[in-house]
Structure formats: structure tokens, C-alpha cells
Amino acid sequence: MPDSGATLLWQVIRQDDNGNHYRVGRYATQDEAQKVADTLGGRGHKQLYWVERISEPAR
Template identity: 70%
Template sequence: MSDSGAVLPWLVIRQDDNGNRYRVGRYATRNEAQEVADRLDTSGHQQLYLVERTAGPQ
């Protein structure tokens, strides 16, 4: 949960050529995260953008 209380379980991850991974952002829906990843993917950079769901509370 963020400070606002919103649940943001979907992550956009950038993976570089060396396998290093960086969180780009958190999103409420998979569709929203995928749209961001797709937009970044078409920006011309060679990085890979992935969408992943965070592990929820157990």
C-alpha cells in the first residue's frame, strides 16, 4: 500500500542488457502497467520493459 491507501500491485520493471532490473513504477491495474511498458518499449531504447504483479499479503 502507498501512503494514500491505494493498492498498487502491478510493477513495470526495466531490465538492461546486463540483466540489472529497476522498478519504473507501480500501478493499480495490469492494463495500466502494460500501457506504460508498451509506451516505453516503443521509445527506441534497447531495454526490456516487463509487467509483474507483486506478492500480495499472505
């Protein structure tokens, strides 16, 4: 996948019913990440989804 140059500072995290955490994806905006988390969380499964900010890499 080519580098689009976008800075992906927001990630969606999933916690399953055993307490394991997985990164679902990275997104450019908090709003975009929250929409994904809300959509996934609304599917009626036991998993919990939330949004976290990723710190910017040092340049």
C-alpha cells in the same frame, strides 16, 4: 506523498542491456502497468520492459 489507499499490485520492470533489473513503478491495474511498459518499450532503446504482479501483503 499522502497514502491514497490504492493497492498497487502491478509493477513495471526494466532490464538494461547489461542484464540489470530495475522497478520503474507500481500501478493499481495490469492495464495501467502494461500501457506504461508499452510506451517505454516503444522508444527504441535496448531496454526490455515487462509487467509483474506483486503478491498482496499479509494482513
